[in-house]
Amino acid sequence: MWTKRLLVAVVMLVGSGCAIVPTSGSPRVWGEDTGRDTLSQPYVRIIAEPPRKDAEPLDVVKGFLAATASFDDPTLAVARLYLTSEALRKWKPYDTAQVYDGRFTADPVSTDDKNTTVRLKYESQATIDSEGRFAPLTSAGDQPFGLTKINGQWRISDLPDGRWLSSDDLKRAYRQMDLYYPPATHVTGLVLDRVWEPIDPSTGVAETRVRRLLSGPTKTIRSAVASAFPLSAKLNRISVEGNTVVVDFDSGLLDIRSDQMNAMKAQLAWTLGDLVAGRIIEVRVNGEPFRGGLTFKPTEWNAYDPNVLTSSPDAFYMQGGVLRLASEKGPGDPVGGAAGQGTMPFTDPAVSAQSQRVAARADGNGIWVADMVAGSQWQQWIKGTDVTPPSWDRYGAVWTAIRVSDTETQVFTAVGPGNPHRVTIPPDLTGAKFKALRVSRDGARVAMIVDDGSGPQVKIGTIVRSGIAAGIQEVQSLVPPRTGLINAIAWQDAATLLVLSKGKASQELAAWSVLEGEKENNQTIRLDPKSDIQSIAGAPDRVLASTEPDQDNAGEVRLYDDTKGTWVRVVGDAATAPVYPLG
Numbered sequence: 001m002w003t004k005r006l007l008v009a010v011v012m013l014v015g016s017g018c019a020i021v022p023t024s025g026s027p028r029v030w031g032e033d034t035g036r037d038t039l040s041q042p043y044v045r046i047i048a049e050p051p052r053k054d055a056e057p058l059d060v061v062k063g064f065l066a067a068t069a070s071f072d073d074p075t076l077a078v079a080r081l082y083l084t085s086e087a088l089r090k091w092k093p094y095d096t097a098q099v100y101d102g103r104f105t106a107d108p109v110s111t112d113d114k115n116t117t118v119r120l121k122y123e124s125q126a127t128i129d130s131e132g133r134f135a136p137l138t139s140a141g142d143q144p145f146g147l148t149k150i151n152g153q154w155r156i157s158d159l160p161d162g163r164w165l166s167s168d169d170l171k172r173a174y175r176q177m178d179l180y181y182p183p184a185t186h187v188t189g190l191v192l193d194r195v196w197e198p199i200d201p202s203t204g205v206a207e208t209r210v211r212r213l214l215s216g217p218t219k220t221i222r223s224a225v226a227s228a229f230p231l232s233a234k235l236n237r238i239s240v241e242g243n244t245v246v247v248d249f250d251s252g253l254l255d256i257r258s259d260q261m262n263a264m265k266a267q268l269a270w271t272l273g274d275l276v277a278g279r280i281i282e283v284r285v286n287g288e289p290f291r292g293g294l295t296f297k298p299t300e301w302n303a304y305d306p307n308v309l310t311s312s313p314d315a316f317y318m319q320g321g322v323l324r325l326a327s328e329k330g331p332g333d334p335v336g337g338a339a340g341q342g343t344m345p346f347t348d349p350a351v352s353a354q355s356q357r358v359a360a361r362a363d364g365n366g367i368w369v370a371d372m373v374a375g376s377q378w379q380q381w382i383k384g385t386d387v388t389p390p391s392w393d394r395y396g397a398v399w400t401a402i403r404v405s406d407t408e409t410q411v412f413t414a415v416g417p418g419n420p421h422r423v424t425i426p427p428d429l430t431g432a433k434f435k436a437l438r439v440s441r442d443g444a445r446v447a448m449i450v451d452d453g454s455g456p457q458v459k460i461g462t463i464v465r466s467g468i469a470a471g472i473q474e475v476q477s478l479v480p481p482r483t484g485l486i487n488a489i490a491w492q493d494a495a496t497l498l499v500l501s502k503g504k505a506s507q508e509l510a511a512w513s514v515l516e517g518e519k520e521n522n523q524t525i526r527l528d529p530k531s532d533i534q535s536i537a538g539a540p541d542r543v544l545a546s547t548e549p550d551q552d553n554a555g556e557v558r559l560y561d562d563t564k565g566t567w568v569r570v571v572g573d574a575a576t577a578p579v580y581p582l583g
Helices: 002-014 058-069 084-090 168-175 205-214 251-255 258-276 296-302
Strands: 017-023 043-048 098-107 117-130 134-150 153-158 163-166 174-181 190-198 235-241 242-248 280-285 287-296 316-319 322-325 344-351 357-362 367-371 379-382 398-405 408-414 420-425 433-439 446-450 456-466 469-479 485-493 497-500 508-511 520-527 535-540 542-547 558-560 566-571 576-579
Touching: 043 168, 043 357, 058 117, 058 134, 058 446, 084 153, 084 535, 117 508, 134 190, 163 168, 168 174, 174 205, 190 205, 205 235, 205 287, 205 558, 242 251, 242 258, 251 280, 258 280, 258 287, 258 296, 287 296, 316 344, 316 566, 344 576, 367 398, 379 398, 379 408, 398 469, 408 433, 420 469, 433 485, 446 485, 456 485, 456 497, 469 497, 497 535, 508 535, 535 576, 542 576
Parallel strands: 098 163, 242 280, 485 535
Antiparallel strands: 017 043, 098 117, 117 134, 134 153, 174 190, 235 242, 280 287, 316 322, 316 576, 344 357, 357 367, 367 379, 398 408, 408 420, 433 446, 446 456, 456 469, 485 497, 497 508, 508 520, 535 542, 542 558, 558 566
16 A cells, blocks of 8 residues: 555655655665664655656646756756756745645646746645755645746746745655754853754754754854854764764864863764664764874763753642642652741742742742741742732742833843842833743743733744843744734744633643744643633643533642543642643
């Protein structure tokens, strides 16, 4: 059945100006086993074909679209054969890629002996810009292609910039690549960036990842990160010698500073990721050992995890006016210090890294903080009567947004009592009402529920730091304004934000990719229609939620079992406000 389907695909694409050949990271014989070499990931090649003699205008356009999706032809030499000399001079193929559903209708119009127009109508799905950033775009497209007859043959004379990819082309010829960069603050850790890149058949996936890593982060995160690699460093090649993956650079790598070596190794280990699992990485320069021989295991750099948390992070919840540490066996014990004593009413607790401090809204007057050690007292870190729930960053600062007037919101951070620092934000955020503000665990991004008058929406911004000063830049919409309410947000991991919303009929809890602007694999977490969710918390592979009290229970905290698609009770008896450190 599989072979028959592939044969049909070959016949269809040959008819439209290209042929398909199965391959891996570099050209291989059909059916060769590449399972032993994780650097060679099988995929399907599209080999472009030049225009056929006396082809009709529609066939010329189809052939051109197929040729632009061929990555065995990185210079697009064959695709250029479909263009007139003037169109060839103007066409900018690498500006953007238009992803469509793979189906289109075409209507030729205004035809004469020398000129015609083919108008394509299609359903757009996304765009990929010149940096490889993916942006969903669901809309009906209508694109004219002008053609002129040159020496008796139709050629495209007027066309949009960029290249065209069907959804199948995207799956076949592109790979989603996670790139990792150290924070600009030079703290131990990494920040995740994500791009979609075409596979270069002459090099393969591993080299494509590292070359793209060296070219630098995308615009949205660039101001928040750095790179350990010198700008002059270039990759020669990546090869496998036994159980060792050899990454060979040119002499530009010799410019690296000694204090950047660990960050460089972490960048390589995390960016190569699954391709080097269970192997050793060796760095060379022009084939020679680098600094006496530099080898390391990828697992040595787990401490640079952008998610910051351990594999089994602590979970906390509120019950009886105190904060408790969740336990697998029975009710949890109160935490140490003021938050576990109930000496002052507080809500919306947030826990810092390593579970050292708790911040909360308290006494209707700003953000208060207490150490989770015996004898600690609450201290007011940020004043204000209309503040959002607090959020910690990995640097030990607590964040909140304050509505200071009917027309102005300000954002503040603080690392101690009585000395908050105002965060610069774009003008459109200044006038918006904030319901929530959450800093990502890698400290590079912030998620916000805001309403600028068009309805509640979720926006993502990049945190740019300079000493103690911070600003929010590169703000983009993640969840657009919609009918109903967006009740809560929580970071699950470095790339995923949990969004709890409520429409006219029911609640929805969905996982959104902040790097691609859409629900992850259309993932919506199933909720119990009998219980309203009050608040949520997330950690890698973990989701906690508290339910509103009803006639059947007094409210409880539940853990979502992703494998079964069900919720498991953690604790009842009016437990509320589950929380993981950071996020």
